[in-house]
Structures are given as C-alpha cells and as structure tokens.
Amino acid sequence: MSSLTITEVTKDFASTGPGRSATRAVDAVSLHVPHGSFTTVLGPSGCGKTTLLRLIAGFLLPDGGSIAFGDTVVAGDGVKPMPPQVRRVGYVPQEGALFPHLDVAANIAFGLPREDRGRGGDDRVAEMLDLVELPADFRHRRPDELSGGQQQRVALARSLAPRPAVVLLDEPFSSLDASLRGSTSLAVRRALAASNTTALLVTHDQNEALSLADQVAVMRAGRLVQSASPSEVYLSPSDPQVAEFVGRAVVLPGTATASRATCPLGEVVLTEPGEGPVSLMIRPEQIYVDLAHAEGVRGTVEELSYYGHDCAVQVRLDDGTPVLARMAGVRHPVPGDVVHLRVTGLVRAYRPVAHPPAS
Template identity: 85%
Template sequence: MSSLTLTAVTKSFGSGAAATRAVDDVTLDVPHGSFTTVLGPSGCGKTTLLRLIAGFLVPDSGSIAFGDTVVAGPDVRPLAPQSRHVGYVPQEGALFPHLDVAANIAFGLPRKARDGAVRDRVAEMLDLVELPADYRHRRPDELSGGQQQRVALARSLAPQPAVVLLDEPFSSLDASLRGATARAVLRALEATNTTALLVTHDQDEALSLADQVAVMRAGRLVQSAPPSEVYLSPSDPQVAEFVGRAVVLPGTARDAHATCALGDVVLSEPAAGPVSLMIRPEQVFVDLTHAEGVRGTVEEVSYYGHACAVQVRLVDGTSVLSRISGVRHPAPGDTVHLRVTGLVRPYRSGGST
C-alpha cells in the first residue's frame, strides 16, 4: 500500500481549436490508507482522471506517483497498467461470467501460488467483504448486484494493490443495496489500510464515505478538503449548490454580521459590503407557533418521513428552502416565520471568499 500524488496533471483530447481539456492542471494528494472521493457531474473529467492514474491513458503534462515511485511524468517512461499494482473496480463489477466467485477473486494472484495459499486468500477476501464462505462456488449470475460489487472489490484487493480505484461502483444498485454495499466496501478498505480513490456524482455517497472530498468541475479540482469542510465551507457558491442543497442570497456584510432577505445573520468570518450568503436549508428554522423572524407563505412541502423540504415565499418575493424534521410540518398556504441558525458563509461579489 502507498500514498497517491498527482501534480499538475493535464489531459486533452483532439487537437488545435477542437481540442478539449478533460483534466486541467489537477493536483491532489491521497495519503496512505485514506479514502478520497472525486465528486463531480457527468462529463467533468473524473473518469478520465481515474484512467490516467490506472495507466490506461498517459497525461500530456504533470506527474503521477505511488509513494516515492513516479509512474508517469516528465522524462519518465509511463509505467504500464499491469505494472502499477493498482486495483480497479468498474461500475458494473465486470466479473468473468464463466468463472465462479473463487476463480474471479483468485484471477489476479500469482500463477505460481500454491493451491492451498490461493484457497486461504479467497476465504480471507470473502470474509473481508462480508460474504459467506460457501459463495466461493457460485457463478456471478447467481449473485445480487451488491454481492457482485463485493466480489469485484475482493478481486481487486486479493493481490494487495498499492491503490484501489473505484469507478462509480454503486451507481447501478438500488437505494436499499447502495448504502449497505458502500459501507461493507469501506469496512474492507479500512481493515486492509488500503489507499482508495472513488469517483462519483452522488453527493451523499461522497460525503458519507470519504476522509477527503475533491470536487471537480470542468476538468479542474475546485476544492479538496474533509467532507465537513466541503459542506460547511464550500470554496464558492457553485460548489455550495452542487454539494447538497443551498440557499444563496445577496446581502450586505459588516464585520461578523450581515443582513439579507432572511434578516440578520452571523457570519463564519468577517466581511464587508455586498456579499453572497450561503445558507444550508437545515439552518433555516420554520417557526409554526410564534411570529418571530421573517414572514412567508408555504408554497410546497416534500415529505420524506424523517424530514421535510419546505419551500417558502417571503413577503419580498424571495423563495427559500428549509429542511426540517418530518414529525411536525406546515402545509401549503400556511403562514410561517423563518430565521437562520448557526454561522453563514459569506462570498464576495463574483463568487469567492
């Protein structure tokens, strides 16, 4: 196992005026034994980045290193994929349909390994990904989608790779399987202290699994930080609105306070003059019983059981989203009063802090 370091990595497709820069000057450090997610919309370059790390593509510039070993970079002959010692888990698992589970897991092990050692390693991997030992004799078509993904992870971990790359491996699973499979994969990676990089467009998945979230937009990394920092202190309003839901309102700041359509708010850092204020929906408190705060009319309520999303139109015409508990909630047409709790992130006019 080792760390993963990308330094100013760039990759374009096409030539001349028609060239498209899919990965643009990306620098990222994934520490040994940590789990990083690269989060971004479709077409932002995250799968290209994964393919560059795996060795399926060669960067136009920049370098890629596993620990102290540079596998691609200036004056370095790119190391072939099979020599990089990388585990790769694609979206659909890509198990060999003609092989049983044991043979799939053992596929990447040294061909000279003794039969007993292979059996022991397969048993160890099945236990690691929380599948029963008797599954070793099943064919891939006898497994559920989540079980197939666990076998794919076991196959990637069996040869003890330096880094494991996961290309949206849970995207094809239904909601009930996705969470359980993702947590099982995370436990397996933690148990082996494996350095891992997951690319995904699912914000909840990225935030709940990773030690570090790297947000990608139009080929560039726009923020790389622990999940709580990305969520609570996004680098710009675009990241705020992509990573979870966000209420972004114009306001006027003075030191640690600002005024906006939701009244007076307390800032996470001092600011002055015109600003954009990033407020998470769960920070918008809906007062059903007292006339405290800014008055508004409920336009829409989306009920999820454990929570409600409440869209409110304020008296000045501003539309605001609040996320509250599902235990008690207003109905469309109700008059409510809103106020903001917690600290609010300010951005200067133009987007950045």
C-alpha cells in the same frame, strides 16, 4: 500499499470535427491521497473525474504533470510511463465485470500471481470473502447467482487479493437500488479500512462522497475546485457553485458589517468577518420554520416535499425571495400556510464575482 500524488496533471482530447479545438478533460489537477486513506472525487457527468481515474490506472497517459505512487513516479516528469499491469492498481468498474464462466473463488484468485493460485490462493480467497463480509460458501457460486451488491463485493475482493498499491473505484454503486447501495458502500468502506488500502472513488452522488470519504475532491469542468474533509466541503465550500452542488444551499445577497450580515432572512452571524456586498450560503437545515409565528421573516409555503424523517419546504418570503428550508417530518406546514423563518448557526459569506463591463 502506498500514497497517491497527482501533480498538475493535464489531459487533452483531439477534436472530432473540422474547426473544433481540442477538449481539455483534466486541467492542471493536483491531489494527494495519503497512505491508507479513502478519497472521493465528486463531480457532475463530463467533469473529467473518470478520465482522471483512467490516467491513474495507466489506461491513458497525461499530456502534462506527473502521477506517483509513494516515491515512484509512474507517469510524467519525463519518465517512461509505467504500464497498467505493473502499477499494482486494483480497479473496480461500475458493473463489477466479473467473469461469468468462473465461480466466485476463481474470480477472486484471477488477479493473483500464477504461483500463488494453489493452496495459498485458497487461503487468500477465504480471507478476501471474510474481508468483504460474504459467507465462505459463496466461493462456489457463479456471478449470476449473486445480487448486484454481492457482485460488487466480489469485484472489490478480486481487486484487493493481489495487495495493490492503490484501489480505484469507478462509480461502483450507481446501478444498485438505494437501500442496497447504502449497505454495499459501507461494507466496501469497512473492507478498505481493514486492509489499510489507499483508495480513490469517483462519483456524482454527494451523499455517497460525504459519507464514505476521509477526503472529498470536487471537480468542475476538468479542474479541482476544492479538496478537504467532508465536513469542511459541506460547511465551508470554496465558492457558491460548490455549495449548491454539494448538498442543497440557499444563496442570498447580503451586506456584511464585521461579524454579521443582513439579508432577506434578516440578520445572520458570519463564519468570518466581512464588509460590504456579499453572497451568503445558508444550508436549508439552518433555516428554522416557525409554525407559531413567534418571530422571524414572514413567508408563504408554496411547496412541500415529504420524506418521512424530514421534509423540504419551499417558502416565498413577503418580499418575493424564494427560500428552501428543511425540517423534521413529525409536524410540518402545508402549501398556503403562513410561516416565519429565521437562520440558526454560522453563515459563510463570499465576495460577489465581478463581471467585466460589456463592450
């Protein structure tokens, strides 16, 4: 196993029609994944995250920058690129891609060196099945006898069997239903941690990214816009666009004075002092919905989405500002109710983006 370091990596794709310029899929991305850690690359479809994964694996070559496993540069910096088969990369695709004509044991052993596929291979298969939390007797099953989640665990076992330097996971849980996705992703996380494997997962699912990773790297339009711990990305997003993509966010205009700011929801306390016009990022769960009308800013409930454990409440303030709040589902308002809102906790402020004057 080893760390992964990506430095100023760029990848362009040629245009597909006359008069069209090249498309920059990955734009000067730098990212460090420490040895034995789990990083998720989070972004919407088309942001470049799968292209980045394919560059790391060696399926594509960067047009600029470098990729290194530990101290070994495998692509870029003027070195001869190392082909995929010698990079010692484990790759888990979206659908698992198990060989349908082989049983589980043969699928897991497939990546082992030929000389290790005898008795030692049998021991390694047993070890891998235990690692991914599958019963030992599954070794004789065919892929079509497994559930989707079990197939993904076998795919992970196959990628871990040859002890790769890095494991790459390309949205491996996207085809699973919600309950199976949760249990399978946690089992995969435990297996990677137990084997001390350096892992990089790409996903568009914010909950998946935040719950699994040691580090979340957010991509937008080919660029890496923030890389930090899950809590920092959620609580201190680098800009309002990241705030609105990673979870739900209420972004309101306000005016800062030292450690406080005023906005349509009243006065709030800032994470850092500021002065003048700002954009305020407030998470919906920070907005307390007062059903007793004791205090706060008045508004009318327009819509309610009930999830059982909690609910999302869309409120229109008396001044016309729309606000989304999240509250426990035990007792909640209904559309048409008048409520009062107030903000709890600290609020992140951003300087408004200056737009150039129209010519």
